[in-house]
Amino acid sequence: MQNDQPQTIQRADYQPLSWTVDTVDLHFALDAGATVVTNRMRCVRNPDAAPGPIRLWGEAMERLELTVDGAQPVALRETGALLEIDAAGESVMVEVRTRVDPRANTTLSGLYLSSGGFFTQCEAEGFRRITWFPDRPDVMARYTVTLEADREACPVLLSNGNLVGQGELPNGRHYAKWEDPFPKPSYLFALVAARLVALERKVRTLSGREVLLQVWVEEGNLDRCEHAMEALVNSMRWDEETFGLELDLDRFMIVAVADFNMGAMENKGLNIFNTKFVLAKPDTATDVDYENVESVVAHEYFHNWTGNRVTCRDWFQLTLKEGLTVFRDQQFSADMLARAAGPEGAASARAVKRIDDVRVLRAAQFPEDGGPMAHPIRPDSYQEINNFYTATVYEKGAEVIRMLHTLLGQEGFRNGMDLYFSYFDGQAVTCDDFVEVMSEANNGFDLDQFMRWYSQAGTPRVKASGTWNAADGCYALTLSQHTPATPGQPDKLPLVIPVAVGLIGPDGRDLPLRLEGETQAGATTRVLKLTEEAQVFRFIGLAAEPVPSLLRGFSAPVILELDEDDARLAFRMAHDADPFNRWDAAQRYAERVVLAMAGGASAGLPQAFVNAFRALLADTRLDPAFRAQALALPAEPYLLERMSPADPGALRTALIAVMGALGRELAGDWLRVVDGMQVSGPYRYHPGDAGKRALVNLALRYLCAGGQPSGLALAEARFAAATNMTERFGALAALVQSSSPARGAALLAFHARYRNDALVLDKWFALQAGAWRWEEGGEPALDRVRVLLSDPAFSLANPNKVYALLGTYFRANPGEFHLADGSGYAFWADQVIALDARNPQVAARMARALENWRHYAPALQARIRPQLERVLASPGLSPDVAEIVGKALQ
Ligand code: PHE
C-alpha cells in the first residue's frame, strides 16, 4: 500500500475547510453484514476560509447514493479517501447513503460487532468509515440519530444526547431516535445497539438538576458495575468542587465492550469502555484494577469539558485535551486517596499516587523520548495519527500541565481554566490558545519560553552540583540543563524547569531556606526556576553542610543527574522529608546496585544496601503502600533504558540475583511483614487495605524469589485461602515468579476457577507471558507463549488478549524476548504481520516493542534488523506499522 511512499501530514499545513457542517441527521438500518447509513448534512460555507469545494472523507464503505440539494452534484472528484464537490451559495443539503459491513470490520474502528452487538469507535478517524464527512475535529455539528435494528438481538439502542423517540417497526425490528443538543466533532459520535442491561442511579448536580447515570453491561456482569458507578458519581462531585464544572446533559451513559483497542472513549454522553476499565468485583478484580477503573471513569468523564465542550482544532493539538485530562484524573485520584486515608495519611497517599504516575512516565515515556518515535507533546508531523496516542502526548503532556499548575499555583491555574472555558466553550482550539489564556488570567505571566515544552522532544537532563563554604555558611547549588538531540531536532533551547528543592541537615531534618539577598529564611521546600543553560542558587545562613533533595515531588519531567555516593542515598532513603524523593533515593540506589551487577560486578549485594532496604521495610511509621513502592525495584524497561548498550540477558540475571538475595537476607523481616499485615473483614477497595495487601504481596514475591521454603509454603497457603483477587493473584504471581514446583498446579487451579471469565484469563495469560526463568533448564517464556497462542481462550481478534499475551511478552519480559538466537524476534515479526492484516492499530502497538533496537548490544541488533526489514517489506502493510518500522530503520 503506502510503504514505499508514506504520506506525512505537517502541523504547519493546517487550513480551515471551505465548507463545514452545522447539522447532521443520521439514520442507521443496522444489519451485521450490510448496514445502510443515510446521512443528511447541512454543509455551510466557512466565512473564515478561502473559497473551495466541499471536502468529504470516506473509506471502507460502499457509496450507494450522493445528492446535493436533492440533485446529482454538478462536479465531483474522488481521490483515494477524499471527495470534492463543487457547490454554490451559502449552504447546501448533502445526502449520502452508504453500505458498511460491521461483521467484516476487524479494525475496531468505525462500526463493528462485538458479541453480536453493534458498537462504534470514531476517534481519531473512524467516522469516515461510517459515512462521507468532513471528518476533522474543527467541524462541530449538531447530530440527530435514528437507529433501527432487530429487537431480539439488539433490545438496547443508544446514541449521544437525549432519547427523543422510540417504537416498533415491522419484521421484529424497532427504532430509537436520539438528539444531542451540543455541537460536537465527528470523533465524538457513538452508537450502541446490543443486548445489555444497566445499573442506574439518579443524582443531583451542583445546580440542582436531576440526572440519570447508567452503566451498561452484558447481563452476567451486572454485579460488577457498582464501583464504576461510584467512581462516576465521585468524578462529578470533584469536577464541580474543584473546577466548578457540572454535567451538561440529562443523562450520562457508560457502556462496556469486550473488544476495544484502547482503554475507553469519551463520546458525548455515551462513553464506551473496554470492559477492563468498568467491571470490578472482589473475586475478579485486584486493588490495582479498582484503582484503574476509578481513574479511567474519571478521565473520560472529565473529557466532557476538557475535550468535548472545548475540543482540538486538529490532531496535532491532541495533548490539549489529553495532557490536561490526564492531569485532572491524576489530581482526582490523589484527592480521593488522600480523603480515604484521612488527615494523618493524606500526604503519604498523595505521594504514593505520584510515585505510580512517575513510574509509568519513566517506564513508557522516557524510552519513547529516547528513540526514533521521539516527538514533542505537540508533534509537528505524523504519518498515522493513531500512532500518536502516546505516553508523550498523554503522560508527558500531563507533566507539562502540572508544571503550569506549579508555576501559577492552584488559584492561578483555576483562574486560567475559568477563562479558558469562558473564551472557548463550543470551539476547537490549539495549545497556544490554552497557554495564552493561562498567561492572561495571571497578569500576563510570561509563558513564552515555557511554550518550548510543546515544541521540543527529548527528556531534558538537569545536572546538579553543590559547593559548601563553611566559612560563610553558604551552599551554592549549580543547576544546568541539556536536552539531547532527537530525530529532526539536533539542537535544543533551554526550557523553563521548576526544580523543587529542600536542604537536609546532618540530623536528617529539613533546613529553612534562605537565598542570598533575602532577609529571612522561609519554607523548607521551594521551587527554583531554572531557565538558563546554567544557574547558581546560593543558600545562606547554614550551620553545617546540607544534603540537597532536588526535584521534590518530581517537579519536572527530567532526568536529574546528581553525584551521590551510596551513603548519601541511604541517608536520603532514611530521612528525606519529601516522600517522593525518599522513594526516588531507594530507586536510585537499587538501580546502581542492579546495573553494577549486570555489568559484571561481584555477585553479592552490598551490605549497606541491604541495611538501607531493611530500615525502610522495618519502619512501621511508614504507610505500607509507601513501603511497597519503596521496596519494589525499578521497572525493567526503565533499567534497560539506563544501560548502554542495553543487555537484557545480563540485566535479567542481575535482577534474579538481587531479588533472590533480598528475599533471603531479609527473609525474617518479610515474614514478619506478612504476619503483621492482616486485613480483617470482607474485601473493600480502600487505600489503607490495599497498601497492606500490596506490601504482603511484595513480601511473598521476594520470599519466593529467594526460594525460601517458608515463603513458598506461605504463598501456596495464601493462594488456596484467598478471599479476593488481589490476594489470590498476588500469591499466584509470587509462585510463578519463582522456582517453586507448585507453579504449574497453581496455574491450573486458577484456570479451572476462572475459565469462563475473559478478564481474569487475561491475567492468566499475562502472568505466563511475563514469567522469568528461575532455574537452569526452565521453560523459556517463548515456548509457553507459543502454546498459549493456540489456547481456545486466546484470540488475535481481541485486543485485550493480544496485549495480555503478546504485549506482556514483547514489552514486559525483555529477558525472555531478547533471546540470543533471535527466535523471539522472528516470532515478533510473524505476529506483527498476522495482526496487521486484521487490526493495524493493535499491530502497530506491538511493533513498537522493538523501536529502540539501536540501544541493544550489537549481536542483538544484528538479529533484530532483518526482522524489522521483513515486516517493512511485508505486502499490504498498513501505514500504521509502516510508520513505526520505517522510523525505526531510518
Ligand atoms: N480519547 C480516548 C481517551 O483518552 C482514547 C482513545 C483514543 C480511545 C482513540 C479510542 C481511540 O480517553
Ligand code: ZN
Ligand atoms: Zn483521554
